[in-house]
Amino acid sequence: MSRPVVPISVVDIGDAEVRRVEEVLRSGRLAQGPVVEELETEFARMHGVTHAIAVSNGTTALTAALQALGVKPGDEIITSPFTFVATLNAILEVGAVARFADVGPDYCISADSVAPLVGPRTIAIMPVHLYGLPADMGPIHQLAERHGLAIVEDAAQAHGAKVEGRSAGSWGIGCFSLYATKNVTSGEGGIVTTNDAGIADRIRLLRNQGMRARYQYEIPGHNYRLTDLQAAIALPQIARLGHINSRRNQNASYLDAGLSDLEHLRRPVTPEGREHVFHQYTVAVRSSSPLDRGTVVSELAKDGVTAGVYYPKLVHDYDCYRGIPQVRPDPTPTATEWSKSVLSLPVHQRLAVTDLDHVIESTRRLLG
Numbered sequence: 001m002s003r004p005v006v007p008i009s010v011v012d013i014g015d016a017e018v019r020r021v022e023e024v025l026r027s028g029r030l031a032q033g034p035v036v037e038e039l040e041t042e043f044a045r046m047h048g049v050t051h052a053i054a055v056s057n058g059t060t061a062l063t064a065a066l067q068a069l070g071v072k073p074g075d076e077i078i079t080s081p082f083t084f085v086a087t088l089n090a091i092l093e094v095g096a097v098a099r100f101a102d103v104g105p106d107y108c109i110s111a112d113s114v115a116p117l118v119g120p121r122t123i124a125i126m127p128v129h130l131y132g133l134p135a136d137m138g139p140i141h142q143l144a145e146r147h148g149l150a151i152v153e154d155a156a157q158a159h160g161a162k163v164e165g166r167s168a169g170s171w172g173i174g175c176f177s178l179y180a181t182k183n184v185t186s187g188e189g190g191i192v193t194t195n196d197a198g199i200a201d202r203i204r205l206l207r208n209q210g211m212r213a214r215y216q217y218e219i220p221g222h223n224y225r226l227t228d229l230q231a232a233i234a235l236p237q238i239a240r241l242g243h244i245n246s247r248r249n250q251n252a253s254y255l256d257a258g259l260s261d262l263e264h265l266r267r268p269v270t271p272e273g274r275e276h277v278f279h280q281y282t283v284a285v286r287s288s289s290p291l292d293r294g295t296v297v298s299e300l301a302k303d304g305v306t307a308g309v310y311y312p313k314l315v316h317d318y319d320c321y322r323g324i325p326q327v328r329p330d331p332t333p334t335a336t337e338w339s340k341s342v343l344s345l346p347v348h349q350r351l352a353v354t355d356l357d358h359v360i361e362s363t364r365r366l367l368g
């Protein structure tokens with residue numbers, strides 16, 4: 001019997017997106033314009049911030065945030081070693097030094113793991129809200145205040161997530177991605193959120209060649225612009241975000257219930273006070289398991305379940321980063337353990353109950 005394939009992610013495009021893109025195409029105005037502005041207004045409102053600045057992708061969002069803070073070569077930024085490579089690349093792009101705090105059972109860095117790394121060169125803390133679960137921002141915010149540090153949140157996977165009732169991306173400078181597989185997508189795209197008018201102004205300048213008014217250049221800038229075509233794809237999804245995130249949460253609860261008694265499997269945690277948006281549903285294969293992670297992933301694939309491994313190594317554990325003085329690989333044993341044992345199961349909003357049952361059955365057959 002051949003099983004249908006259950007994909008790990010979905011590009012969820014509906015009629016509303018098609019309609020809005022067609023409107024832009026027919027308007028003859030394809031680059032940054034009123035639709036980008038509409039996206040910014042909606043995104044800021046949804047995340048409870050005063051400014052949202054749309055940029056070309058999540059990586060440029062991170063880079064622009066650091067540039068707007070005036071990060072200089074040699075300044076240190078404390079981040080997570082258990083993240084997508086863009087987090088580290090943005091730090092290197094501005095010439096800063098990356099320090100790595102360990103992550104906890106929530107797969108995120110914490111105030112406790114960051115504190116010992118804070119020194120005279122530290123300029124910012126860059127937590128990553130991994131898999132859609134925001135880091136424990138209350139204590140991180142207090143630590144940053146105490147030491148006069150900026151916070152740049154890598155919220156690429158956490159649109160609409162909350163901590164203590166406040167949106168991810170509203171605790172510092174928030175950097176979101178609209179890449180094809182994210183909970184909100186425009187193919188490629190990014191958004192920076194902030195309550196600081198000065199930061200917002202600098203990011204708007206940096207985004208458009210440093211230009212304030214036509215041919216009036218204030219700073220050397222870049223082209224970080226998003227297009228109205230892309231904003232037209234993202235807008236209907238922003239309107240659906242509550243629905244998307246609640247479907248993902250329902251699917252996660254369904255998987256939780258179906259997998260709860262598997263002793264070799266660790267299910268994801270959602271600590272008190274945090275609202276997960278389940279960009280990924282990430283489990284870990286315990287060391288007690290007779291099957292290792294690689295075997296579980298390949299056996300699931302044979303059964304039509306595409307499990308992802310995010311991320312198979314710590315972000316700095318690649319030859320291209322070795323020996324670079326800007327990359328300081330502080331020891332992070334828990335992150336190392338997760339990188340060897342995690343896998344993500346399909347949880348996206350377009351899964352049917354039969355898909356979820358299939359994921360549960362296949363996983364139980366291997367680890368039950």
Ligand SMILES: *Cc1c(COP(=O)(O)O)cnc(C)c1O
Nearest residue numbers: 057058059084086156177178179
């Ligand atoms: C996707 C992602 C980014 C980068 O976003 P792009 O839009 O692909 O440039 C950064 N950090 C994390 C954690 C991501 O998942």
